[in-house]
Amino acid sequence: MKLDDLKTRLMLDSRNEEERAERRFYFIGLILSVLLTVASFASVMTGLLPRAWIFPTLVILALTQIVVHLRVFLHIDLSRQKREDLQLLLFTILLLSIMAFGTLWIMASLSARM
Amino acid sequence: MRQSEHTWFALFAFTVLAAAIYTPASAATHSADFMRPLGPIADMQRTELFWATVIVMVAILPVFVGVPWILWRYRRSNDKSEYAPAWHFDTKLELVMWGVPAAIVVAFGIWLTQAVFRIDPYRTIDAEMAEGMNFEIDGPPVVVDVVGLDWKWLFIYPDEGVASVGEMVIPVGRPVSMRLTTDTVMQSFMAQGLAGQIYAMPGMVTRLNVLAEREGTTVAENTQYNGTGFASQRAPARAVTDAEFSAWIDTARAAPPLDDETYAQLAKSGDVAAARRDLGRTGSGPLAFALPDPMLFGRIVGRYRTGAPVPPEQQPGSHSYDPEAARLPATDKGMSDGND
Amino acid sequence: MSQETNVHPGMNLGYSDGEHEAEVKVFGFWVFVMSDLVTFGLVFAIFGTMAGATAGGPGPEDVTDLKSIALQTALLLGSSFGFSWASLSMKYHNQRWRTLGWLAVAATSALSFLIVEAIDFRDWYHMGAVPQRSGYLSALWALVGLHGLHVAGGLVWMAAMTGQILRYGLTDQIKSRVTRMGLYWHFLDIVWIGIFSMVFLAGVA
Amino acid sequence: MEMTDIFGRLSWADLVLLDVFRSPSVDTAVSSGAAWIMVLGAAAVLVWLTVAGRWGWLWRDWLTTVDHKKIGIMYITLGFIMMARGIAEGVVMRSYQATAYQGGAFLSEEHWAELFSTHGTVMIFFVAMPFITGFMNYLIPLQIGARDMAFPVLNQISLGLTGTGAALVMISLALGGFETGGWTAYPPFTGADFDPGPGPDYWVWSIVLSGFGSMFSGLNFAVTIYKMRAPGMDYLKMPVFCWTALCTSILLIFALPPLTVAGLMQALDRLLGFHFFTNDLGGNMMNYANLFWMFGHPEVYILILPAYGIFSELTATFAAKRLYGYRSLVMATMSIAVISFGVWLHHFFTMGQSPSINAAFGIATAIIAVPTGVKVYVWMATLWRGRIRMTTPMVYMTGFFILFTIGGFSGIILANPAINWQVHNTQFIVAHFHNVLLPGLIFGIFAGIHIWFPKAYGFRLHERAGTITAILWIVGFAMTFLPLYAVGLLGYPRRSAAFDDPAFLPYMYVSLTGAFILLAAFCGLFVTLWISIRNRDSLAVPLGDPWDGRTLEWATPSPPPPWNFPVIPQVSSLDAFAKEKAEGKPYVQPAEYRDIELPAPTSAGMVVMVSTTALGFALTWWIWWLAAAAAFGLVAYFFVRSFFEYPHIVIPAIEVQRVNEAWIEALHLCTPVNRDHEDDPRNRGHAATDMAIAS
Numbered sequence A: 001m002k003l004d005d006l007k008t009r010l011m012l013d014s015r016n017e018e019e020r021a022e023r024r025f026y027f028i029g030l031i032l033s034v035l036l037t038v039a040s041f042a043s044v045m046t047g048l049l050p051r052a053w054i055f056p057t058l059v060i061l062a063l064t065q066i067v068v069h070l071r072v073f074l075h076i077d078l079s080r081q082k083r084e085d086l087q088l089l090l091f092t093i094l095l096l097s098i099m100a101f102g103t104l105w106i107m108a109s110l111s112a113r114m
Numbered sequence B: 001m002r003q004s005e006h007t008w009f010a011l012f013a014f015t016v017l018a019a020a021i022y023t024p025a026s027a028a029t030h031s032a033d034f035m036r037p038l039g040p041i042a043d044m045q046r047t048e049l050f051w052a053t054v055i056v057m058v059a060i061l062p063v064f065v066g067v068p069w070i071l072w073r074y075r076r077s078n079d080k081s082e083y084a085p086a087w088h089f090d091t092k093l094e095l096v097m098w099g100v101p102a103a104i105v106v107a108f109g110i111w112l113t114q115a116v117f118r119i120d121p122y123r124t125i126d127a128e129m130a131e132g133m134n135f136e137i138d139g140p141p142v143v144v145d146v147v148g149l150d151w152k153w154l155f156i157y158p159d160e161g162v163a164s165v166g167e168m169v170i171p172v173g174r175p176v177s178m179r180l181t182t183d184t185v186m187q188s189f190m191a192q193g194l195a196g197q198i199y200a201m202p203g204m205v206t207r208l209n210v211l212a213e214r215e216g217t218t219v220a221e222n223t224q225y226n227g228t229g230f231a232s233q234r235a236p237a238r239a240v241t242d243a244e245f246s247a248w249i250d251t252a253r254a255a256p257p258l259d260d261e262t263y264a265q266l267a268k269s270g271d272v273a274a275a276r277r278d279l280g281r282t283g284s285g286p287l288a289f290a291l292p293d294p295m296l297f298g299r300i301v302g303r304y305r306t307g308a309p310v311p312p313e314q315q316p317g318s319h320s321y322d323p324e325a326a327r328l329p330a331t332d333k334g335m336s337d338g339n340d
Numbered sequence C: 001m002s003q004e005t006n007v008h009p010g011m012n013l014g015y016s017d018g019e020h021e022a023e024v025k026v027f028g029f030w031v032f033v034m035s036d037l038v039t040f041g042l043v044f045a046i047f048g049t050m051a052g053a054t055a056g057g058p059g060p061e062d063v064t065d066l067k068s069i070a071l072q073t074a075l076l077l078g079s080s081f082g083f084s085w086a087s088l089s090m091k092y093h094n095q096r097w098r099t100l101g102w103l104a105v106a107a108t109s110a111l112s113f114l115i116v117e118a119i120d121f122r123d124w125y126h127m128g129a130v131p132q133r134s135g136y137l138s139a140l141w142a143l144v145g146l147h148g149l150h151v152a153g154g155l156v157w158m159a160a161m162t163g164q165i166l167r168y169g170l171t172d173q174i175k176s177r178v179t180r181m182g183l184y185w186h187f188l189d190i191v192w193i194g195i196f197s198m199v200f201l202a203g204v205a
Numbered sequence D: 001m002e003m004t005d006i007f008g009r010l011s012w013a014d015l016v017l018l019d020v021f022r023s024p025s026v027d028t029a030v031s032s033g034a035a036w037i038m039v040l041g042a043a044a045v046l047v048w049l050t051v052a053g054r055w056g057w058l059w060r061d062w063l064t065t066v067d068h069k070k071i072g073i074m075y076i077t078l079g080f081i082m083m084a085r086g087i088a089e090g091v092v093m094r095s096y097q098a099t100a101y102q103g104g105a106f107l108s109e110e111h112w113a114e115l116f117s118t119h120g121t122v123m124i125f126f127v128a129m130p131f132i133t134g135f136m137n138y139l140i141p142l143q144i145g146a147r148d149m150a151f152p153v154l155n156q157i158s159l160g161l162t163g164t165g166a167a168l169v170m171i172s173l174a175l176g177g178f179e180t181g182g183w184t185a186y187p188p189f190t191g192a193d194f195d196p197g198p199g200p201d202y203w204v205w206s207i208v209l210s211g212f213g214s215m216f217s218g219l220n221f222a223v224t225i226y227k228m229r230a231p232g233m234d235y236l237k238m239p240v241f242c243w244t245a246l247c248t249s250i251l252l253i254f255a256l257p258p259l260t261v262a263g264l265m266q267a268l269d270r271l272l273g274f275h276f277f278t279n280d281l282g283g284n285m286m287n288y289a290n291l292f293w294m295f296g297h298p299e300v301y302i303l304i305l306p307a308y309g310i311f312s313e314l315t316a317t318f319a320a321k322r323l324y325g326y327r328s329l330v331m332a333t334m335s336i337a338v339i340s341f342g343v344w345l346h347h348f349f350t351m352g353q354s355p356s357i358n359a360a361f362g363i364a365t366a367i368i369a370v371p372t373g374v375k376v377y378v379w380m381a382t383l384w385r386g387r388i389r390m391t392t393p394m395v396y397m398t399g400f401f402i403l404f405t406i407g408g409f410s411g412i413i414l415a416n417p418a419i420n421w422q423v424h425n426t427q428f429i430v431a432h433f434h435n436v437l438l439p440g441l442i443f444g445i446f447a448g449i450h451i452w453f454p455k456a457y458g459f460r461l462h463e464r465a466g467t468i469t470a471i472l473w474i475v476g477f478a479m480t481f482l483p484l485y486a487v488g489l490l491g492y493p494r495r496s497a498a499f500d501d502p503a504f505l506p507y508m509y510v511s512l513t514g515a516f517i518l519l520a521a522f523c524g525l526f527v528t529l530w531i532s533i534r535n536r537d538s539l540a541v542p543l544g545d546p547w548d549g550r551t552l553e554w555a556t557p558s559p560p561p562p563w564n565f566p567v568i569p570q571v572s573s574l575d576a577f578a579k580e581k582a583e584g585k586p587y588v589q590p591a592e593y594r595d596i597e598l599p600a601p602t603s604a605g606m607v608v609m610v611s612t613t614a615l616g617f618a619l620t621w622w623i624w625w626l627a628a629a630a631a632f633g634l635v636a637y638f639f640v641r642s643f644f645e646y647p648h649i650v651i652p653a654i655e656v657q658r659v660n661e662a663w664i665e666a667l668h669l670c671t672p673v674n675r676d677h678e679d680d681p682r683n684r685g686h687a688a689t690d691m692a693i694a695s
C-alpha cells in the first residue's frame, strides 16, 4: 500500500519536474521571440543601421525567429520520433523555395527586360 | 492463344497504315516557315530541331525496335525462348539505363544553352553575331514597333515615319529590331520564317531581332488566343530588296496619317477588312499610313502606366470600348518609369 | 507516457488510448498545414513581385503604422503563448477550467489582434489605400487579409473547442483536437513573423 | 424584392436551352442540343431512380458510404460521364477543323472557343483527375493491407468537392455558357474588362472548389500510405503502384496551392476589382501564367504517375515475371515528382525572360527524360525473358510503349527553347499533349480497368471485345493526333477556328477520320461492357485472382468484403501474394476472428457538395444571399457536427468468419487454372501460378 503511494507520488513529482522544465522552455522561447521582434523593429525604427543592411538583417532575424517558434512552440527537433515531421517540413521548404525564389527570379528578369 | 495471334496481325497492319498516312510534311505552301527559313535565326532553330531529333533517337529507337521484338520473341506460345521469372536486377544494365539517357541529356543541355544564348530574341543582330553564326549584314538596322490589336497587327516604322496594318515589310540583309506590345489582351507574335515567337503584352515591351537573308514571304501571326477573330490575325511578312523597301516606304508616306483619332478607330476589335471599312478606305489588302508621331508606340505602352485606372471603355479589346472616350497619354513618359 | 509518446509536432500531450489514431490525425493535419504554408508562401512571392506596383497610389510608407503593427505582433504572440499554457494545463493537470481559462486568454488576445488589424484596414480605406487602387495594394490586402481570415477561422474553431470541453471534458479525442488546433495557431504566428518583417518593416526600411 | 436581388444577374437570356428557338441555326442547335441532352439525361436518371424505387439504394449504398472501394468506383463513374461530354466535344472540334479551310465552318467562333475550353477543362479536371483518384482510392488500401483510408469521411468530402466542380461545368452548359480562354484561362482575356461574365466565373469556382477536393485526396492518400501499411510492409516492400500513388499525392498536396492562389486572385480581380492580373494600375498577367504553370506542370505528372504504376503492375503480371529494377523504378518515380516542381517555365519560354532562365528550365525539363527513360527500359526488361500473354491490357501497353515514346520525344523537343519558340502555341503542342495524355494516362486507365474490373465486380471483361476496342483506340489515336504534328510544324496555331493553307487539308481529313475511329472505340467500351455483363456467368471470377496477380488485393475475394481483410495481413516481402503462391501456401487463414469496426455512413460529403455547388453558382451569378447562406450553412454544419462522436458500425467476428470461410471453401472446391485457360470459363479466379513451375 505504502509503496504504491510512494510510487504515485514519485510519478507526480517527476511530472511536476517535467512540467517545470517545459514551462521554462516555453518562457525561453517567448523571451527570444520578444527580443528578436524588438530587434527587427529597432533595426528599422532607430535608424542605427545603414540602409543597405536593414533588409538582410530583417531576413535573418525573421528566419531565426521562425526557427525558434518551430523549436519551442511546434516541438520540432532532431530526435528520432520527429524525423518524419522534420523531413516533411524540410521537403515543403525545398519545394516552396523552388517555387517562391523561382517566381522572384523569373518576374525580376521579366520586369527588367520589359 | 488464338486470340493473341489476331492481335499481332492487327498491330502489324496498323503500323503499315500509320506509316503510309504519316508521310513527312511535304506541303505545297508558297510561303516560308519553320521548315523553309528566310534567315539565320530560323535557320539555326531548324538545325536545332534536326540535331535534337538525331541525338534523342539514340535513346528512343531502341524502344521502337526492342518492344515489338521482345513481345514477339517472349510471347507465351513460344516455349523455345528463355524464361527467367526471378531475374530482377543487373548492374550493367542499370548503368546503361541511367547512363545513356543521362549522357544524351547532357549533350542536349549543352546544345540548348548555346542556342538560347546565341539567338536570345533580345540580342541585337550585330557584326559579332553575324560572324559567330556565319551570315552577312548588309546595311543599317531597321526599327519596327509591333502593336498587337484585336485582330490585326500594326507595324510602326518610327525612323521611316510610316506604319502598316496587315503587312510587314522588311529589307533583306538588314537587322530588324522589333519592339512589341499590345493594346488589348496578351498576344504572341510569330513569324516562323524569321525567328519564331515572343509574347506581346499591354503596358509592356518585349523584343525580337531578326534578319532575312533572302527575299520571300512568311506569315506574321498571333498564336495566343484572343477572341473570335483570332484566326484572322495573320499578315504576310515580306522580305524585299532595299530598293523595294524604300519604294514601299515612299508610298506609305503618301498615305493618310495615323493620327490619334485614326488610331482610336483602328484599335477597335475587328480584322483588317473591318478596319478598312471603319476608316472609310476603299480597296482591299493591307493598309498603309504616314506616321505623324514617332512616339506613338511609347504612348500606346504608356496608356496602361499612367497610374490612372483604364476603364473598359478606354481599352480597345473590350466589348464596351468607345473610340471617342479613349485617348492615349500625351507623352510616352509612362514607359520609362515602369510599374510592371 | 510522456516523452516517448510525443511523436508529432504541436503540443505533447500524454495519450493513453487511440494512440495510433491520434498520431495519424495529427500527422494528417501537419500535412494540411504544410500545404497551407505553400499557399502563404506563394502569396508572399506574389506580394514580392508586386511590391513596386503602386501605380502612383499609396505605398508602404503610407500604409505602415509601426506602432499598430507592434501591438498586433504582441497580441498574436501573447495569444500563442496563452495557447501553450492551455495545453500545458491540459497535459499536466487535466483540469478543464484551467484549460478553458487559458484558452480564453488566447482567444481574447487573438480577437484584440483582429480588432487592431481591422482598425488598420479602416484607416487604409479612409486614405484611399483600397485594393482597387493598385497591384501593390491588392497584394497587400490579400496577404494580410488571408492571414486575418485564418485567425478568424481559428477563433471559430476555438469556440467549438470550448463548447466541447464544457460538454465532454478533456477526453482523448478533445486532446487530440486541441493538439491540432495548437499546430494551426502557432503556424499562424509564424506566418505573421513573415508579414511584419517582410511586408511592413521591409516596406518602410 | 427585385428579381435581381433574388437571382443576381441571372436572366432568361442566359438559358442556353432556348437559344435554338430564339435564333435557329446549326450553331445554336448544337449548343442548345447539348444542353437539352444533359438536362433530359439528368431527368431520365431521376425518373428511372423514382420509377425503379432506387433512391434508397442510391443514398444508402453509394452517396453516404465511406467505403474507399465504392468511393473509387464513384470517381471512375463520374470520369466516364464527363468523358462522354469531353469526347463528344473532341469529335465536334475535329469535324469543325476539318471544315475550317478559309473559315467556312459550321459553328460560330464563340462556340468553337467554348468547345476547346470546356473540353480541356473537363478532360483534365473531371475526367483524368477522377480516373486516377478513383484508382488510387480503390487500390491503395487493398494493396497496403488496410481496411480503409486514414480519413474516410474526408475522402467522401473530396468526392463531393470533385462533384461540385463537375456540376458547375455541367450547369454552364445550360445556363450562361463557359469561358472561352482555354483550360488555362489566361487573363486579361478572362478578366472582367474583357469578359465580364459568367463564363470565367464558372471556371474559377469549379476549379478552385474541386481543387480543394484534390488537395484533400492527396493528403488522405499520403497519410494512408505513410501510416496505415500492414505490419512488415516497409516502404521498399510496397507495390509500385503505391509508390506512384504516394508521389502523386505529394504532388497533389503541393501543386494545388498555386492553382488555388491563381484562381482566387482571379476571382478577387473579377468580383471585387482587385488588380492582380489586369492591364492597368500595376496588374501583372505574367504572374498568372507563372502561378498557373507552377500548378499545371506538376499536374500533368499527377496524371501520368498512377498510369506508370498501372503499367508497372501489368508488365510483371502479364509477363509472369518479377518486376525488373524495382528500386530504379522507385527512384525514377520520386525524382520525376521532385523535378516536376522545377520545370514550369517551359510553358512560357516565349515570355521574354533572360536566356539563363530559359536555359535553366530547359535543362531541368530535359532531365525528366532520364527517369522516364529508365521507366520505359525497366518495363522492357521486365518483359524480356518473360512469358508474355497478349491480353487486352498488354495491347494497351504495346500502344503505350510506342505512342507514348513518340509523345515524350516531342516533349523533349519542346524543352529546347530555341525550337519551342517556333512551335509553341501551335498544333504541335496539341499533338504533344494528346500524345502523352491518351496513350499514357488514358491507355493506362483502360488497361487498369480491364485488370481490376473483375476485382470490383466479380467477372472479367470480354477479351475479344476488349482487344478490338484497344486496337481501335490505338489506330484512332494515331490517325487523329499524329497529323497535328505536321501542321504544327507548318505554323497552324492551336485554338484556331480557321486556316487558309490548303496544304493542311489532307491532315485535317485524316485527323477527322481518326476521331471517328476514337468515337467507335468509345462505343467499343460500352459494347465490351454489354457483352461482358451478358456473359457474366461464364466470365465470373468470384475467387478473386483471375490473372495470377502478385499483390495483396488479389488475395481477397471478388468483390472484396467491405472490411477488405478478415485480419490485417502480415507482410514479409515485395509481391507478397506471389511469394505465397510460389511457396505453395497462399490464402493463409487467421487463427482467430475478431469484431471489425468500420466507419458508419455519413451525409457529410453530400452536404459539402450541395452547399459548395450553391456557393459556386451564387458567386458566379452574384446571388449574394445564396452565397452567404451556403457558406454559413457549411460552417455551421461542421461546427455542430464536431460536437458529436462519429459513429462506427461493428461487424461481428462470426460474420467475418462466415464470409471468409465460405470463400476458402469455394477455393478448395475449385481446381486452380493455369495461364492457358485464363480466358476461359474455367478461370474462376483461382490461379495456378506459373512462377511455381519456373522457380
Ligand code: HEA
Pocket: B056, B059, B060, B063, B100, B101, B102, B104, B105, D184, D300, D301, D303, D304, D346, D347, D348, D365, D366, D368, D369, D370, D372, D373, D374, D376, D404, D405, D406, D407, D408, D409, D410, D411, D412, D414, D415, D416, D420, D423, D424, D425, D429, D432, D433, D436, D437, D440, D441
Ligand atoms: C500526362 C501528361 C504529360 C506528360 C507525361 C508530359 C511529358 C512531358 N512534356 Fe508535356 N505537356 C502536357 C502534358 C504532358 N507532358 C500538356 C497537357 C501540355 C500543354 C498544356 C497547354 O499548353 O495546354 C504540355 C506541354 C509541354 C511543353 C510546353 C509546350 C509549349 O506550350 O510550348 C513542354 C516543353 O518543354 C513539354 C515537355 C514535356 C516533357 C519533356 C515531358 C517528359 O516527361 C517526357 C518524357 C518521356 C520521354 C522522353 C519518352 C520516354 C523516354 C525514353 C524512351 C528514353 C529517354 C529519352 C531521352 C534521353 C530523350 N510539355
Ligand code: HEA
Pocket: D086, D087, D088, D090, D091, D093, D094, D097, D116, D117, D119, D120, D121, D123, D124, D127, D128, D181, D182, D183, D184, D430, D434, D437, D438, D441, D442, D446, D449, D450, D466, D469, D470, D473, D480, D493, D494, D495, D496, D515, D518, D519, D521, D522, D524, D525, D526, D528
Ligand atoms: C485527358 C485529356 C484529354 C483527352 C482524353 C482528350 C481527348 C480528345 N481531344 Fe483534347 N484536349 C485536351 C485534353 C484531352 N483531350 C486539352 C487539355 C486541350 C487543350 C484545351 C485548350 O486549348 O485549352 C485539348 C484540346 C483539344 C483540341 C483543340 C485543339 C486546338 O487548340 O486547336 C482538339 C481538337 O480537335 C481536341 C481533340 C480531342 C479528341 C478528338 C479527343 C478524342 O475524343 C479522343 C478521346 C476518345 C476516347 C477517350 C474514347 C476511347 C475510349 C475507349 C477506347 C474506351 C475503351 C475502354 C475499355 C473497354 C475499358 N482536344
Ligand code: CUA
Pocket: A110, A111, A114, B201, B204, B205, B340, D286
Ligand atoms: Cu509581360 Cu512584362
Ligand SMILES: [Cu+2]
Pocket: D296, D297, D300, D344, D346, D347
Ligand atoms: Cu509541363
